[in-house]
Amino acid sequence: MTSPLGKDLLALEPLTPEQIGLILDTAEPFKEISERAIKKVPTLRGSTIVNLFFEPSTRTRVSFEFAEKRLSADTVNVAASGSSVSKGETLVDTARNLEAMRIDMVVMRHGASGAAQFLAERIESNVINAGDGTHEHPTQGLLDLLTLRDHFGDLRGLRVCIVGDVLHSRVARSNIWGLQKMGAEVAVCGPRSLLPNAIAEFGVTVFDRVEAAMEWAQALNVLRLQLERMTAGYIPSLREYNRVFGVTRERLERIDHDVLILHPGPMNRGVEIDSDVADGPHSVILNQVTNGVAIRMAVLYLLAGGRPELAETAKSTPGGER
């Protein structure tokens, strides 16, 4: 059965608005399953899924694992170390070994941009990109879209600004493409040393000052600042980053409208975001985490060949518990 998404979910850039809309709509009925006492349906019973994580990740890996288990798939977690040339098995050998074990799907997190596509081209199993280098993190982009849609009802015309290290952020790329395809207006804000030189060609507005970004935006997606950016010389210090680009309550209070706050986690409290903003009334950071499970269930379901219109009935099929 061919899925409406194709074989894999590698990135949001190649998807159509209809495909993205389909994933978001399919996620809606799956939200409810996680609210049940018995959080399990038999939809993927008999499917085997490998969660292959070449980079440490808690949130994304656990979210995928819950999504898989709540759909009754058999899952194996593989934490592989490093992608470096010098150590260990090559990615192509890893791919061949997985294929030989006749698995159905691979969820992969890898430090190299393009690694998910590389794997997808070499195995018949479905591949879901759980983040590849500084390229894309499509399920994160989708769960951000779902969270925004929950709050605003419609993404068309919505003004969203992505704040922080866009240069090294796979979350930023997936958000830019996803939001633009769904009709939102996208801006970015951050030190120019952490924005791609060609950023204007993405069709986004660029704000040099976070205050101006807040004035403009209805929602801010605040990116995690990797602490090694300071040692690599992109910014002078975390302290100064917070002073100039930090999303603080003081700054938000000067704005005459409410601004929804998203953050893909994990947060550096007091660096890119202050605690009273992260924990404040306009933060939907934990809603993002909840939506993450539903989005991943929807993606797994669709790639497995599930018909979108049956998602509603899939969740109500009895007998999921073992």
Added chain:
Amino acid sequence: MTRPLVLQGGRIIDPSQDLDVVGDVIVIDGTIAHAGPRGGMPDGAEIIDCAGAIVSPGFIDVHCHLREPGREDVETIATGARAAAAGGFTAVCAMPNTDPVTDNQAAVGFVVRQGQRANSARVYPIGAISVRQEGHALAEVGEMVGAGAVAISDDGRPVASAQLMRTALEYARTFTIPVIDHCEEPTLAVGGAMNEGIVSARLGLRGVPSEAEEIMVIRDILLSRRTGGHVHIAHVSTKGSVELIRWGKDRGIKVTAEVCPHHLSLTEEAVEGYNTNAKMNPPLRTAEDVAVLGEAVRDGTIDAIATDHAPHHYDEKEREFADAPNGIVGFETALAVVVTSLVGSRVVDFPTLIERMSVAPARIFHLPGGSLARGRPADITVFDPSREWVVDPEQFLSKGRNTPYAGRKLRGRAICTVVGGRIVYHIAAQEH
């Protein structure tokens, strides 16, 4: 005494003597006896029918990597020389980034001997600028030249120190050899895997800005002006570099330059899909750079076309883009790529192509060849300018298969390659 050879009835193009005429090239005792309208046929001659083909002075590639010593699994001097001959090259210059580095007279002598043993396209060694290409101490340039080195370069390892570059340019003057620089400002290029621009930003790959090349191009030109030494800029890839080289030449500074076929025909878009066979250093740039480079070949701002032939083992390229090595093979596609992209689009004509692939390389590197004048060594390339073929890497004589042109239909192909009067390649021997 060997049998005379007659290359009969081809279009003879020899820009070194402004020759463009249908006729015969007659080779006796390894040297050119006649090149022009049909002449007297020597007794017992071997005759090659060249009707419809172009007969030109042999192509000379001033930039290639033959991997021996050190990586004989990837290429040897023998396989490289045969692949070069199959591409129409009668001579190639081998870069010194071997293992061990070709940085002394013994290592240079080894390359010379292996080249002679290969008995195909001539192989000229390029010596290292610095000991072990480490960028510190000047290598024994005089001894290397004595052993057969025709130039010096730390190719693959840009000369970061301006003082070392200055010294090399001054010192090399004694021996009248060019100092070849791979122009790349290392702090700007660090970690870069492709051209910096919208494609790198989209793919999430670290980019190398064109300025990384241009900063070093102008540094080298200014040091050449200061020292009077001959600097040769390897694999020019940006519009800005062309403008800087033109600036230097306009002022009479001793700068020459080469460009690779891939930089004349492909853009950064070829990297889409993380194609590691589109990964090279300098990286593929933009369509504007490609257009300016073609124009620079036409007007002579760029002197020579060189392949930067860089074979890699297939599984070295079969990996994540950022981890894959730089470089592609070039010997067996260079002519066709240049014919298809530059002659096909009428940017250059065949006499200009031959000037840039044969006459100019011989002139700027002070090598024999590059001319069909009477008495010169009979290094000759015969190629069919209109023959169409589909690139199949499995057919390459090189051990390398890493090419972005696989499956591409190209026009122009070497038919017969003659080195010192001896046929070292004939396409009929490869077919069937």
